Amino acid sequence: MEKIFGRTNGLKPSEKRRLANLYNRRVGANRLLSAELARTLAALSEELEKPISLLFDRGGRVIRVAVGDAKELPMPEAALVETRLCGYRVLHTHLAKGGLSRPDLSLLFLHRLDAMAALEVEQGLPGKLHLALLSPPKAIEEDWQIFPARPYHEYLEWDLAAAVAALEEELSRQARVLDLRDGSGERAVLVGVDQGQGVQAEVDLAELAELARTAGAVVAHQELVFRPSLDPRYAVGRGKVEELVSQAYHQNAGTLIFGLELSAAQARELESLTGLKVLDRTQLILDIFAQHARTPEAKVQVELAQLKYLLPRLVGKGKDLSRLGGGIGTRGPGETKLEVDRRRLQDRIAELTRKLEAMATRRQETRRQRERSGLPIVAVVGYTNAGKTTLMQALAKKGEPGENKLFATLRPLTRRGFLPGLGEVLYTDTVGFIRHMPSDLLEAFRATLEELHDADVLLHVLDASQEGALERYRVVEALLAELGVEARRILVLSKADRADGYDLEFLKERLGGLPVSATQGQGLSELKAALAEALLTQGVRPAAWASFPAAQPEAPGLRRFETP
Incomplete structure (x- = not known):
């Protein structure tokens, strides 16, 4: 027997069978109801003294029967297609006179039903029919249009399919207009x-x-x-x-x-x-992060963060996914699909964690090699899309140009540069920070961010042209403190050419910092001088050829010697 939903307590087996027989009913694909179905519903509702609700598909087949109002009908899960209605319609009975209720109309709208209809029952006979459809998207009316209540037999020949097709055509037309205006x-x-x-x-x-x-x-x-x-x-x-x-x-x-x-x-x-x-x-x-992950390490870090986020949200529905364990009265088939999925996620998380640990070990070896080279390290940090990559390209005179995107850089990029009066340095770019950084993501990228601990100086890049720059500064500093980074900072007020003069002066007064425009070359010489001074203060010794920019180590046969 087909399942009956809703308020079924107290129903006799014979009444349940009569309700289950409603699954065998079918109306025309372009009709709301038939005269026979209307009389059957009215008689059953009068006998049970309860409303009855039916859910139809577009073929006119009954796919859900519930005792109670329309809200008792469980809606099938279906992927939303913005230019289409859901393909289901509801017909239910009202034991008292009155139109469609607010819950009826909300159900119509929230699930994008083809139609919502209510049939009044008068002394066991069908009376007036109340009908509502969704309004076209740009209509002046509310989100739904309510048709005049009429005796049910006047709606027997009403063409529902034509009304639904017209509404879906309007939805498609509106979608095309919006795509042309805003882009797909x-x-x-x-x-x-x-x-x-x-x-x-x-x-x-x-x-x-x-x-x-x-x-x-x-x-x-x-x-x-x-x-x-x-x-x-x-x-x-x-x-x-x-x-x-x-x-x-x-x-x-x-x-x-x-x-x-x-x-x-x-x-x-x-x-x-x-x-x-x-x-x-x-x-x-x-x-x-998943879109911008290009290297194997970045992909592992992002997948690990995604799985950790997903694991506590992996839940089942109903008894089909309940856990049957061991012991008297609870023996069963073992793990259900939910438990299998959870275990597979945990196994994958463990595997990715091992991969990340191996990558962290290799990265430590790379850092040790850089330390043996004796070159000072300048790490570039800051809020996402603050201009870190563009600044590093301007300082190192090489590398990929920055993009006007959030989190465009996920892997540390190291480039060689030259500072007058000091010599060669290494610039390292890092992933951008953001307010309320997801904890799983920060944990996954922690090994990558350990690069900051080896830096001699940090360049904190702050976008001076953006509103809320002061709060962004505090977010980055708080995250650096959480990571335990204590290196000396130099604040760079980037995009100075686009910043309002008053805002720039306000930031300089509150935070200090050097105004810089990497694209225009503004302030770069002052920044390099400040970097050289900071590194010298840290005890970095200048190279013997540091005062001769033309004679950089890239020249053939030239070797670097430090002054005694």
Whole structure:
């Protein structure tokens, strides 16, 4: 017998069989209901004194039967296609007079149903039919359009398939217009949460938008939600989530991105309620790292961080994935798919950890070789997209040009350079930092960041043209303190040519630092002089040929000698 959902307590076996027989009913693919089905539903509802809800697919087949309101119907899981409806429609009975309820309309909208219909029952006979469909995305009405209530027989010949086809055509047309306007890509609605941070929350939302664009998403809508305490189930509350789904519908977006780390339960509830892909800030950052990982070491580090993030979120649903252990009354088939998946993840994490340890050992040997060379090391650190790679290219006169992207550099890049009055030095670029750096990611990259401990001087690169530069400075310094890095710092106020004069003076007054524009060459000579002075103060001895830039070690046959 087919399963009956909803409020089935107290039903007799014969009543359950009659309900199960509804699975054998079928209406035309382009019809809402048939006269026979309407009479059967009305009689059953009157007898049970409970509403009955049916879920149909596009072929007119009944795929779910529930006792209770439409919300009792479990919706099949289906991938969202922004230009399509979900392909299911609901027909349920009302034992009292009245139109569609707010939960009915919310269900219609949140699941993008083809149609939501309610049949009034009057003394065991079908009465008026209430009908609602989604509105076109740019319609002036609400998110749904409610048709006039009419006797059910007037809707028997109504062409549902034509109405659904017209709405989907409008959805496709709107999608094409948005693609032409904003460019193709995965469209996303961004959700920032202000828990009392004020202006910083706005800065964080702007940073989330930049992260989304770097990941390849098209930012369709941004919204900052003031929420002093998070809702344990939906983070920002069910009402606000429904508003966000409305924005996603009108903007043809299939993804919700939250600017905080969601718990596993919150992510599941949000996806279940909205039918959209739900990401949090940590997943977004991990995705960007995965896109930019090119070397074997970077790929291992990113995969390790992703698996550690996924492991506690690997959960099952229902009894099919329950664990059957040993002992009387609990013997069973052993591990279920959930447990097998969890064990495989743990095995993979252990394997990647071993690989990373082996890579860390090789990296230590490389660092020892550099130390034996006697060349001073200058490490370039800073917030992501602060201009570190571009500055290093300008200082070393070689290397790849920087990109205007977040986390464009994931592996340490070492280049030789020359400082007047000192000689050769090694410049090392590192992965950029970010506010609320995911702990799993920081742990995975810890071996790489150990390069900073061997540096004689740190160049802290701060983008002076960006709003919130002071907070970014504090974030980097806090992470360096967490990593135990104590090397001497030189602050570089990068992108000085694009910075507002007042902001530049404010940063110089508060933090000190040297204004530099790597692309324009502004301030580079002053920076090199400051670097040479800092290294000399650290006890680095100048090379004998250091005052002759033309005579660098790259010249054939030239060897380096240090002054006694």
